[in-house]
Amino acid sequence: MKLLRIGAPGEEIPAVLGEDGRVFALSELTGDIDGAFLASGGTDRVREALAAGRLPELDPAGLRIGAPVARPGKVVCVGLNYRDHAEETGAPVPSRPVVFMKDPATVVGPYDQVLIPRDSVKTDWEVELAVVIGRQARYLADPAEAAGHIAGFAISNDVSEREFQLEFSGQWDLGKSCETFNPLGPWLVTPDEVGDPQALGLRLAVNGELCQNGDTKNMIFEVSYLVHYLSQYMVLNPGDVINTGTPAGVALGLPGTPYLRAGDTVELSIDGLGSQRQTFVNA
Template identity: 85%
Template sequence: MRFLRIGPAGKEVPAVLGEDGRVFALSALTGDIDGAFLASGGIDRARAALAAGDLTPLDPAGLRTGAPVARPGKVVCIGLNYRDHAEETGAAVPDRPVVFLKDASTVVGPYDRVLIPRGSTRTDWEVELAVVIGREARYLASPADAADHIAGYAISNDVSEREFQLDYSAQWDLGKSCETFNPLGPWLVTPDEVGDVRALGLRLAVNGEVRQDGDTKDMVFDVPYLVWYLSQYMVLRPGDVINTGTPAGVALGLPGTPYLRAGDTVELGIDGLGTQRQTFSHA
């Protein structure tokens, strides 16, 4: 299933995409697609209601698409999780996942405007596979247990300001948590629709020029391992988002490649998860 949220920021209507391409409102089942919906069997209820023909069609024409998950409790990010990305930035391939947190309020819709922070000269792009947690994960016994705790997957653009990230602090938070720095969506896609999450192509272009063209098979640590690993150090709750890292092709790793400027357009996509498009402007 493909879940989405449509409407003005803060007033989105929860919806699901039918197999025929039509959009159906979920308002009769839930007020939103959030942690409570995911934790209470909302996906199964929506599946049954769609199959029974109990949902009302919704015309999305002209309406904004929001992030497919409302108000994630936290966004957990994995750094240097593709070998080619570690190499292009001059970093060693990590022996353990590099973990940092991103302000959850950075999450915006997949087509929303992204703001270049004041004073920024090195705003960068990162296409990433996002994992959405559907069931509390706490001290999982093994990576094999991770699947039962995943609601689905989405596209994430882990926008980063490299000067803020790398030059101003020993931690990365300053360059990762600027407002609008995490476009998410357009859909939350359930695992049965995605297939093999270890073999998904990821692509990103800036002003029509391809910058990133990778594959999740090149991850250093795969999705089940990451969910298991994180559960040893923090409680993952329904609605939480995990950004699983980016392949090579970021401006940081391409000498002479310009960073993002006002008016630039970034387009990105992941196999089976749709596409995003953002225009960047000054904050």
């Protein structure tokens, strides 16, 4: 099942994409797709209502698609989680997950413009598999428990400003939390439809040129392990987002490759999760 939110920023309508491509409004079931909806079994209610034909059809033509989850409490990111990406950046392959936080306010729609920060010279791209938490995860005993705490998956662009990230501070936050730096969506796809999260191809192109072409099977730390690991150090709440890392092919790791400039377009896709497209403009 594919959940989405349609409408202008702050005015999104929760919806579901049917198997036949039609879109149905969820307004009778919930005010939004958020942590409270996910924690209360919202996806099961949607599935039942959709199967029973109780949902009104919605015409999405010409309407903006927002991030599929409203107001995530936190965005937790895992760095250097693909061996080829660690190697291309000259970083050692980590023995434990590299964890950092990203301002949740960076989350925008999958087709929204992304703002290049003022004085930026190294704005970079990162296609990532995002995990959305559906049930609170706290001190999970084993990675096998993780599946029961995942609401679904989405495409994430973990946009990064490398000078801010690596040269201006001992931590990565400055280069990760600039406004609009986390396009998410277009859909939140439930685990039953995704299947094995470690068997998904990821791709990203800049101005039509393929830069990243990876596969989640090459993650150093798999999704289930990451959810388990993070739950030992923080409480993961419904609606929280985990960005699970990016494969090789970012500008940082490709000498001579230009960083993003105003007018550039970035297109991302992950098997079964749809696609994104952003145009970058100056802030």
